[in-house]
Amino acid sequence: MMLVPVTYKGGIYQHDIVEDLIEDLGGYVVQKHILAQEVVLQCFVPRDDIELIREISRPLFGEVTDSPLVGTEIAIVSMSLEIHHLPHPSCDIAEYVRRLGAKSNMVSLARGPGKRIAGLNDEERDVINEHDIAVYLLGNFETCIEYKMPTLRRGIEVPIVLCGGPDIEVLKKIIDPPVDGYVGNVGRFMRRTKEADQLDKLDEIVAEITRVLEKKRDEIAKDPLSVSPARLMGVIREKIPEILDVTSPTPLTVQMAGLRVKLPYDTFAERLRHIEIEDGIQLGDIAEVHPSRMRDYILVRVLPFSETNTVI
Amino acid sequence: MLAVEYFEVECPEPLGAEYYKQIANDVLLDHNLLKVVDKLHIFIDPRVPVFVAVGILRKITTVVRVGDFANVNPQEGKMTLVISDETYLAPMLKIFWERFGKDKVEQPDRFTVILYDVPVQAKEIEEIVVADPSESVHKDLIYALRCIAPEGFRLRSEVFTGSKFLFVASENTLAEDIGTLIKEKFALMGEVPP
Structure with missing residues (x-):
């Protein structure tokens, strides 16, 4: 399944339908901005399903555009x-x-x-x-x-x-x-x-x-990542609820081969390493957790398949 | 740059000169200095590196009076001033307080000032001088030239006299014979250094 970065812009009314649809299709919402009556979703969606999202969001006056820079x-x-x-x-x-x-x-x-x-x-x-x-x-x-x-x-x-x-x-x-x-x-x-x-x-x-x-x-793509950073973002958000209290605009910043977690390294690094992603595979097995030079954030670098022999 | 009689940027890199001409124009325009500068010659050599700006100033004769930015409406026992531009509001209030006393001056909102029982005519109020832009012109010009000059050029020499100015900046110690260069640049405008 090839995920492509897109931006969805639409009204706030029933936007959760689109959000659920993206998740059901196997896509990920990387950033969500609510500006007055408008919602902007920056997301990764399966290439074949873009038309379906357009179709479903049409009655809501939603607009789906290509955004090559999402997730960077x-x-x-x-x-x-x-x-x-x-x-x-x-x-x-x-x-x-x-x-x-x-x-x-x-x-x-x-x-x-x-x-x-x-x-x-x-x-x-x-x-x-x-x-x-x-x-x-x-x-x-x-x-x-x-x-x-x-x-x-x-x-x-x-x-x-x-x-x-x-x-x-x-x-x-x-x-x-x-x-x-x-x-x-x-x-x-x-x-x-x-x-x-x-x-x-x-x-x-x-x-x-x-x-x-x-x-x-x-x-x-020649040596794919063990896990998609966008997926990792969802897992961290679920397993470490403290991230929801961070007031920064993007508490979890998705990168091409990793992500920045805006939580203190000393307190959360160990917990992060031991998060279970799937079937007993922990985050520490497929990614490196480093202290970031930017404030006291955490930097997660996802390892490629050649180093872990795992793709989830 | 219509108001400036002579305006040149000289640089060994022609494209760089073009960009700096644009930057100088934008900065002088932003700082409202185009009507003050009569001649300006900028020389930049990034190989040395050095930045030289020499120029001639125009005499500023205009002063800002209350009538320039406010409408004075005399009424019975009071005078209402409707302000169209807030820039000089603070110095104007200060003058009114000193002259008439705080109890006679009221400012109900941003754009209105009311004077109660003041012993002057509306015409006199309109004529009160609030600011003299020529006082701060040198300060503004130095700031503008610092914005125009490349940022790393932190060693500066500035001379501002009544109508002439020169500004030299570099990141290295300024050469001893910098005076010759300045003289050359003034000569290009048909002038002599101050």
């Missing part, structure tokens, strides 16, 4: 939190990918700006590595990008999409070894992205992120 956690790496980079373009991009279902976190570097003085510390490196992909938002000058990029990517193991002011060909030429994705002509700017051409640029960034993530998905 993206690090938007901004060079600083100064007025120079915020709210444009960093927040604009972070917000735009969020609209398409991704959970984006803004990672701002303590010493990101400048040319010679730019640097990346170990905490920043580890936090970026906890995400599925890192989107680097750099400046307008190719000289600076060429000079500082080797420093800023040191130790980064996740795919990088680089956004910078120069043209895409120039970016490709100056970055060595190459990164996974490039978007040119998006450097530092100090105006809101609201014109059609600026929105096209945001779409281009999303397209590039999607392309790189698809590649990563294909890699994962």
Whole structure:
């Protein structure tokens, strides 16, 4: 059964019918937002059943759209939190990918700006590595990008999409070894992205992120995960009810090959490891439970089939 | 940038210059400084790296008076001011309190101020000077130029005189002969440094 990420948008009235349907079909609701009279569900559903969901939600005026970024956690790496980079373009991009279902976190570097003085510390490196992909938002000058990029990517193991002011060909030429994705002509700017051409640029960034993530998905598919992170999310929610009291917008953040559990590591890690998923298989058998560098959260990394010989 | 007589951004990277022209335009526009700047020349060399902004200011003669942002309606025993722009509301109230006393000034809501039994005509009230934008223009300009300059350039040298200004920034110690560069950039505008 091939699960695909989609977004359901509809009225609050009888939306539980759609939610139940998704679960009955074997899908998972990753995020649920209720905004006044509207409900937005970001979910994974079986590819063959999308039409059925559309059919059933039609009388409720529900809308099902493809959302390739659902179930991913993206690090938007901004060079600083100064007025120079915020709210444009960093927040604009972070917000735009969020609209398409991704959970984006803004990672701002303590010493990101400048040319010679730019640097990346170990905490920043580890936090970026906890995400599925890192989107680097750099400046307008190719000289600076060429000079500082080797420093800023040191130790980064996740795919990088680089956004910078120069043209895409120039970016490709100056970055060595190459990164996974490039978007040119998006450097530092100090105006809101609201014109059609600026929105096209945001779409281009999303397209590039999607392309790189698809590649990563294909890699994962070659050695499938022992359990789907979305399923793990449901199990944790059921077995550790304390997660329901967490006020964070996404207490369980689904990633492509794991999930972030926003509970203190010291208190909950052992309990988490011993959760039974199915037929006596515990979470600790098929996933690694690490302390996250982000606050005192827990990071669960699901192991691939080749390491556990189990798929549930 | 219609109001600025001369506006150039010089950079060895043409695309970078184009972006910085846009940034400078946006920042000056946001900070309402376009009508203040007469000439502006920005030079950026990311290879050094250095950022130089030199320019000429226009004389600001206008002051903000109560009549510019409020409608004064004299009534029997009182005067009602209908405020259309709140920006200068606080300094205006302060002036009224000092001049007439707090008991004679009432503000029932955000956009209304009522003066009771004040011994002046409506015309005089309208003429009261509330703010002088030229007082803060240098401060605003320094802030704007800090926003325009690349963020890592934290070593700065600024000179702001009556009508001329220069702003140099870099992440390295500024070169000793930076004065020559500044002179060159002023010469491009047909001016001499302050």
